[in-house]
Amino acid sequence: MGFRSRIHKFATKSPSRAFQTLANRELWKALARRSEFGLATAGAAVGVAAGLAVTAMSYAAGELHQLIFGIGGTDRLSSAQIEDRLVLLAAPVGGGILLGVLLFTLAKKRKRQLVDPIEANALHGGRLSLTDSILVAVQNIISNGFGASVGLEAGYTQLSAGIASKLGITLRLRRADLRVLVGCGAAGAIAAAFNAPLTGAFYAFELIIGAYTIVSLTPVVVSALVATQVARFFAGNEFIIDVGDFGSVVPADYLPALLLGTGCAGVAILLMQGVAFVEEIARKSSIAPAFRPALGGIVVGLLAMISPQVLSGGHGALHLNLDNVVPVPTLIGLFLLKSVASAISIGSGFRGGLFFASLFMGALLGKLFAYTAPYFNDATLTPVIYAVVGMSSLAVAVIGGPLTMTFLALEITGDFPITALVLAAVITSSFVVRSTFGYSFATWRFHLRGESIRSAHDVGWIRNLTVEKLMRTDVRTMPVSATVEEFRQAFPIGSAQRVVLVDDNGKYAGMVLVPEVYGGLVEKAESSRTIVDYARYLNDVLQPQMNAKQAAALFDKTESEALAVVNDLIERRVVGQLSESHTLRRYSEELDRRRREISGEL
Structure with missing residues (x-):
């Protein structure tokens, strides 16, 4: 029976029989496979799941922070005052031990490589294992919850995309539609994580789907909007980045912004190579993979004893440094500590990403660059604007997605002149990275594994x-x-x-x-x-x-x-x-x- 005839038959049934038909999976499969409205409906369902997944993971990590570090319910780990130095050292080590036990168990039972959303869309037509995605999310919660210098965004996108893939496989979607639905999952995750639906949507287009089309626009945007509302309903303003007051932008501000974008590109390349360097040392050593997170935890713990701001993704530390005047030596020290802690965390086997860490480090670079403002005639950029430009420029160099980071700046500032300035800086940063290095953080790691993936474009076929x-x-x-x-x-x-x-x-x-x-x-x-x-x-x-x-x-x-x-x-x-x-x-x-x-x- 064709799709139109099914709908007609459904519409002419009595209410009781129509309700029974709503539970008919075959009807929903036909709806999702053969109409844009059906795919948009599936995108909305994925958005709900993504919003719930982000809220649940954030809540779990927050509870671990309170339990382990003894911080208040409204405090952020990276901005909290933690007096017990032994806790700062022991927590990442304990998390490394727990994660090592989990990795050892998984190595015995699961031999296949874990696939992330980019790889799934590039090589496997959007097919992701939901079980593997849950395992990645659990590892991410353990890593972040015990203080490793990683964000939760990798777990957010993995779990949400895994749920989307499972739904798409259940509905027996075509390859192209399944890839779009996986993009819906990632869009919902990032939108909910930053309270930024446009950012989430273009994250999906640029990094997960690899292309923007009219067909994919509706389901992806719907997913991002729904996920944002779900997360806002359950978590309130927890995911909002507040940059406070900032000044105005004039044409003379573009030159220093372009220079900052170029500098962020160079720093990002060093950061990505630093992670690869740590991983290479770990591989060449005789240390078993299950023991590496604990050893990495020792280093992270020692760095946290110097400054707790290196812990976790850095949400609290970002706001702390945006709101206050910070001396140059402190900014340099914090940046070096955070970059080393992030490289050690990921390189030693902690599970997580560099999304928010790159935003935090970019903000530090921006505020550091603000001290050069007197050397630029007629430039009026304030330290906060420099911080926003630095955030976006370093993040685009590490994560990719120029429009993603531009819309993030728009949604956290609500200011179009700043957004245009950020766009110029992120394009510069992205161009420098592509011309000199050629990879983002995700595709660089694929390259190290021997894969030739440069984006999420479908090359699996x-x-x-x-x-x-x-x-x-x-x-x-x-x-x-x-x-x-x-x-x-x-x-x-x-x-x-x-x-x-x-x-x-x-x-x-x-x-x-x-x-x-x-x-x-x-x-x-x-x-x-x-x-x-x-x-x-x-x-x-x-x-x-x-x-x-x-x-x-x-x-x-x-x-x-x-x-x-x-x-x-x-x-x-x-x-x-x-x-x-x-x-x-x-x-x-x-x-x-x-x-x-x-x-x-x-």
């Missing part, structure tokens, strides 16, 4: 379009020791275009073009001619696991119209044959299909 799926298995073969006469008898002209040669052990030994054999292109005495004299592409072969893009590159390199497919490069047993024309045709068909999915034509 390319990997799924493998040589094994494209090749023909009815391969014509001939022993490499055969004479030309034997070959001609076995393959009369017109019977085949290509024949694969194999040796006595069945290994690939080259490919022969039948017309060449009958053309007599090899100048040798007839009695001494063997078919191997006509062999081509002796070492140029495809393997089943190659994708269409890799196969096309090899065709282009060898200037061949077809190549043999072998099982591996050691045994070299022939399993098939693939032509360039068929590969390019199938690749073009799939590419067009993805384009039509994104544009809503399918």
Whole structure:
């Protein structure tokens, strides 16, 4: 039964029967799969789940802060006055031990790599394990709750996207729609976490979905708005960033803002490389992964004894430093302590992200840069505006998403002139990072794992379009020791275009073009001619696991119209044959299909 007929049948039923039909999963599946309204409804449901997930995780981490560090119910950990130095040292170590036990248990029971929303949308068509997402969220709560220098935003987006993926799989959504719904989960999470629906929506477009389309606009924005309202209902103003009073912006302010954006880009690159450096040291050491968080906790605890502002994501510390005049040595010291603590926390195995930490460190850089204001003629930027510019510029360099960070500045200040200034700075910062480094924090970590992902653009279908799926298995073969006469008898002209040669052990030994054999292109005495004299592409072969893009590159390199497919490069047993024309045709068909999915034509 078609979608329209289902709706008509539903509308003409009696109220009692109509209510029963509301529980019919098949109707909801049809609604979500075949109409934008259905996808928007699913986005709203995901927004509710995201708002609840963010509120619950924040509440759990806050309760741990109160229980472990003894702070008040309205205090933020990074801005609280904690007199007990032993607690500051012991808490991150205890969290590291607990996390290590969890990691050890998971290593025994779960062998697969945890997938985050960016990787899921780039490679797996939006498919995320909800169980894995819950595990990531729990690890994030433990890490943040015991004071590790990480934010909860990674857990927010992971859990919300996992719920969205589970819902989409249950509704049997198409690949493109499932990717959009995962984006709805991430949008709701970030929107709720910062009380900023536009920020959440463009976080999804730029970082999770990888593109903005009219089809994806409604469900993503709906999810962000709903999640914001849900979080605001349960948590009030807990997630609001208050920057206080700030001055006005004049044209002369753009030059220092651009310079600050450039400086933040350089600092972000150092920070990302610092995390990778710590991880590399940990990998090269003989320390088991389960023990690394505890050792990292020792370092974080020692740094917290110097300043508790390095603990957790830094919400309280951000407001503390925005509201007060801070001397230059203190700003420099806090920035160094926070950057080292964040790098050690993530590099040693604590679970979390650098979203809010980068905002905090960017604000410190901005206020530090504010002391250079007298050197810029006619510039009127106040320290608070410098802080907002620094927040956005460092965050965009680490996280990515220029429009995401621009809208964050707009939503926390409500000022359009400042937003335009931030836009100029974040574009500069993003350009410098892309030109010199090429990665954001998430894609840099993919690169370290050997993945070539640069964004959430859907490249998974390319990997799924493998040589094994494209090749023909009815391969014509001939022993490499055969004479030309034997070959001609076995393959009369017109019977085949290509024949694969194999040796006595069945290994690939080259490919022969039948017309060449009958053309007599090899100048040798007839009695001494063997078919191997006509062999081509002796070492140029495809393997089943190659994708269409890799196969096309090899065709282009060898200037061949077809190549043999072998099982591996050691045994070299022939399993098939693939032509360039068929590969390019199938690749073009799939590419067009993805384009039509994104544009809503399918």
